[in-house]
Amino acid sequence: MNLNSHLVQRMLRLPPPLTRELTVDRDLRVPMRDGAVLLADRWTPKSGGDGLPTALLRIPYGRAGTTAGPMVRPLAERGFQVLIQSTRGTFGSDGPFDPLRREREDGLDTLEWVIKQPWFGESMILVGMSYLGFVQWAVADAVPPQVKAMIPAVSESALTLEFLRADGFSLETPFGWGVQVAGQERPFAMPRQMLGGKKLQRALHTLPLNQADTAAMGHRSDYIQNILAHDAGTPFWQGLDHRHRVADITVPVSTVGGWYDIFLPGQLRDYRTLQDAGRSPIRLTVGPWAHISMGVGQTAAAEALDFGLALARGEEPAERAPVRLFVMGEEQWRDFPSWPPPGxxxxxxxxxxxxxxxxxxxxxxxxxxxxxxxxxxxxxxxxxxxxxxxxxxxxxxxxxxxxxxxxxxxxxxxxxxxxxxxxxxxxxxxxxxxxxxxxxxxxxxxxxxxxxxxxxxxxxxxxxxxxxxxxxxxxxxxxxxxxxxxxxxxxxxxxxxxxxxxxxxxxxxxxxxxxxxxxxxxxxxxxxxxxxxxxxxxxxxxx
Known part of the structure; x- marks a missing residue:
C-alpha cells in the first residue's frame, strides 16, 4: 500500500485493518444479457478471502487510482472481499457509455453472476457514493436474497432529474460532470480536470449554451446536449427515474447525505418512502457536507463496516437511532426517530x-x-x-x-x-x-x-x-x-x-x-x- 493509501485511511478514521496483505484478480469478465461483457476486479485478503461477505461497487470512473482505491482497500482489509466493476462503456467494459440508462439491467445481471461464482460465500452488500449509489437504487427492489444491505451515499433514485427541473435548471453540476466523464480516460485526467476548472467556468458563459461543451473541451458531448435539450418531465429521461421502485425495497438501507449536497432533497424523499412503508432496519445520516466532502466517504465506509458487515454476517448492527443529523450552529450530532423529526x-x-x-x-x-x-x-x-x-x-x-x-x-x-x-x-x-x-x-x-x-x-x-x-x-x-x-x-x-x-x-x-x-x-x-x-x-x- 502506498503512502497516499495510508493517508486516506487515516483520514477515514476506520477501525484497524484485519490484514494489509491483499491480492487483486483483475479484468474478470462479467457477461450481460445482451452479450456485452463488463470488466471487474476482485480484491481479497491473500489468505482466507473465499467465502467472505462480498461488497459490490459498480463505478463509471475506473477500477483503480485515486477514485476507486480509497473505497475498495479499506473494505477489503476489514472483512470483505470486494468486487469493483466498470459500468458499461467505461474503462474496458463493452458498449457505449450512455450515463445512467443501463444500470438496472446490468446491475441485476451482475448480481446474478456474482452469486454463482465459486468464491462467493452466502452474502453481499451494495455500497458507494453518487453514481455508485444510484446503481443501487436502480436494482434494490429486485435484488436476490443474498444481498443483505445497501449503503448509498449522496445519491437518490432519480439522480439526474434534480438537475433538469423546468422550474430551476442546475447548469454547473451536470455540465461539469459531462466534461469530466468525457475526458476521464485520457492520460493525466485528474490533473487536467483540476487545472481546467477556470476554463470550464468560462465556458458556462457561452451563448448559445449548446456550444459550451465545445468551448470547454473542443468537441460536443451527447450527454451535455441532452441535458440542455430535455427537461426532467420529458419521456427522454423516463428510464432514469426509479422513484416508483423505492416503496418495494425490503433490503436494509443506510443512506448518507450532506446538507450541501445537490441530491439531498431526493435522498430524503427516498428515505421517507422507506420509512412510510415501514421498512426496517433503515438509517439516515446527514452531515455538514457537500457532495465530495471527506466526511461523506468516511461515514459511508463506517456504515459499510458497522451496518453492512454485521448484516452480511447474520448479526445485528450496533444499536442507534434511525436518523442521525449534524445540527449546524450547535455543531453537534443529534439522534432522532424519523425524518422529518417530530416536534x-x-x-x-x-x-x-x-x-x-x-x-x-x-x-x-x-x-x-x-x-x-x-x-x-x-x-x-x-x-x-x-x-x-x-x-x-x-x-x-x-x-x-x-x-x-x-x-x-x-x-x-x-x-x-x-x-x-x-x-x-x-x-x-x-x-x-x-x-x-x-x-x-x-x-x-x-x-x-x-x-x-x-x-x-x-x-x-x-x-x-x-x-x-x-x-x-x-x-x-x-x-x-x-x-x-x-x-x-x-x-x-x-x-x-x-x-x-x-x-x-x-x-x-x-x-x-x-x-x-x-x-x-x-x-x-x-x-x-x-x-x-x-x-x-x-x-x-x-x-
Whole structure:
C-alpha cells in the first residue's frame, strides 16, 4: 500500500485493518444479457478471502487510482472481499457509455453472476457514493436474497432529474460532470480536470449554451446536449427515474447525505418512502457536507463496516437511532426517530419594510425592487456546488449581499435560540418587467460581528412573471440552531449563476438562447402579499 493509501485511511478514521496483505484478480469478465461483457476486479485478503461477505461497487470512473482505491482497500482489509466493476462503456467494459440508462439491467445481471461464482460465500452488500449509489437504487427492489444491505451515499433514485427541473435548471453540476466523464480516460485526467476548472467556468458563459461543451473541451458531448435539450418531465429521461421502485425495497438501507449536497432533497424523499412503508432496519445520516466532502466517504465506509458487515454476517448492527443529523450552529450530532423529526412546526417569518424580517404579519408598505441583468448575473457563492476549484458549503456572504441585485431581510437580535430542522420553503410575491424570471431565496445566519453565513437556498423559474404572483420556492432541507445574539436573514434575488442557469428573460430554449434582457424586479410584502420564508421551528425552547 502506498503512502497516499495510508493517508486516506487515516483520514477515514476506520477501525484497524484485519490484514494489509491483499491480492487483486483483475479484468474478470462479467457477461450481460445482451452479450456485452463488463470488466471487474476482485480484491481479497491473500489468505482466507473465499467465502467472505462480498461488497459490490459498480463505478463509471475506473477500477483503480485515486477514485476507486480509497473505497475498495479499506473494505477489503476489514472483512470483505470486494468486487469493483466498470459500468458499461467505461474503462474496458463493452458498449457505449450512455450515463445512467443501463444500470438496472446490468446491475441485476451482475448480481446474478456474482452469486454463482465459486468464491462467493452466502452474502453481499451494495455500497458507494453518487453514481455508485444510484446503481443501487436502480436494482434494490429486485435484488436476490443474498444481498443483505445497501449503503448509498449522496445519491437518490432519480439522480439526474434534480438537475433538469423546468422550474430551476442546475447548469454547473451536470455540465461539469459531462466534461469530466468525457475526458476521464485520457492520460493525466485528474490533473487536467483540476487545472481546467477556470476554463470550464468560462465556458458556462457561452451563448448559445449548446456550444459550451465545445468551448470547454473542443468537441460536443451527447450527454451535455441532452441535458440542455430535455427537461426532467420529458419521456427522454423516463428510464432514469426509479422513484416508483423505492416503496418495494425490503433490503436494509443506510443512506448518507450532506446538507450541501445537490441530491439531498431526493435522498430524503427516498428515505421517507422507506420509512412510510415501514421498512426496517433503515438509517439516515446527514452531515455538514457537500457532495465530495471527506466526511461523506468516511461515514459511508463506517456504515459499510458497522451496518453492512454485521448484516452480511447474520448479526445485528450496533444499536442507534434511525436518523442521525449534524445540527449546524450547535455543531453537534443529534439522534432522532424519523425524518422529518417530530416536534418541529412550520413558522412563517415575513418580509417587512426596511429590510426587516419577523413572525409578525406585514403592514402596508411599498414593494422593494432591484434590477437583474443576465449579462452580469447574480453569482453563486458557496452552498450546493460540486465543481473543481469552487468553494461549497458555508461561506461569508458579505460580498454577495453588497450587490444591488440582492435584497436582504433580517430579524432583530434573537433573545433565545431558534432551532430549525426539516423542510424549508419560501413564498415570495413577485413581479418582473419581463414574462420570464427567476426567484432565488437563501436563508442565512448573521453572527454578532455581522458576518452572514448561508444555510440553505433554492430557486424557482416563473412564466408570466410580469403579473404579480406568488413564487413558491422549495429550499434545501436543513438542521440549524440560530444562537441567542444572532439574527436570521433571508436573501431574495433572481439568480445564482452558474449553479443555476441564468434566466435570459426571453423565454428562448436554454440550449439555443442568445439574447439577454435585463429586468426590473419587485418583491411585495404587505397584507395582501405576505411574502415569507417558512421554517420548521422546534416547538419548545431548545435546552
Amino acid at each position: 418541529y412546526e412550520p413558522q412563517r417569518f415575513h418580509l417587512q419594510p426596511g429590510g426587516a424580517l419577523s413572525a409578525e404579519a406585514p403592514a402596508g408598505s411599498p414593494s422593494d425592487g432591484y434590477r437583474y441583468d443576465p449579462a452580469d448575473p447574480t453569482p453563486a457563492l458557496g452552498g450546493v456546488r460540486m465543481a473543481f476549484g469552487v468553494k461549497s458549503g458555508r461561506v461569508d456572504n458579505t460580498s454577495l449581499e453588497a450587490r444591488p441585485d440582492v435584497l436582504t431581510y433580517t430579524t432583530p437580535v434573537l433573545d433565545e435560540d431558534v432551532e430549525v430542522i426539516g423542510e424549508v420553503s419560501a413564498e415570495i410575491f413577485f413581479r418582473s418587467s419581463l414574462p420570464y424570471a427567476d426567484v432565488f431565496v437563501r436563508l442565512c445566519d448573521v453572527d454578532p460581528r455581522g458576518r452572514s453565513t448561508n444555510i440553505c437556498d433554492g430557486l424557482t423559474s416563473l412564466t408570466g412573471a410580469d403579473e404579480t404572483s406568488m413564487a413558491e420556492v422549495r429550499m434545501w432541507p436543513t438542521a440549524y440552531r440560530f444562537k441567542r445574539g444572532h439574527r436570521i436573514r433571508v436573501q431574495v434575488s433572481s439568480g445564482a449563476f452558474p449553479r443555476y442557469n441564468r434566466n435570459p428573460g426571453t423565454g428562448e430554449p436554454r440550449a439555443t438562447a442568445t439574447t439577454l434582457r435585463a429586468a426590473d424586479q419587485q418583491v411585495f410584502h404587505d397584507p395582501q402579499h405576505p411574502s415569507a420564508v417558512i421554517l420548521p421551528v422546534r416547538r419548545n425552547r431548545p435546552a
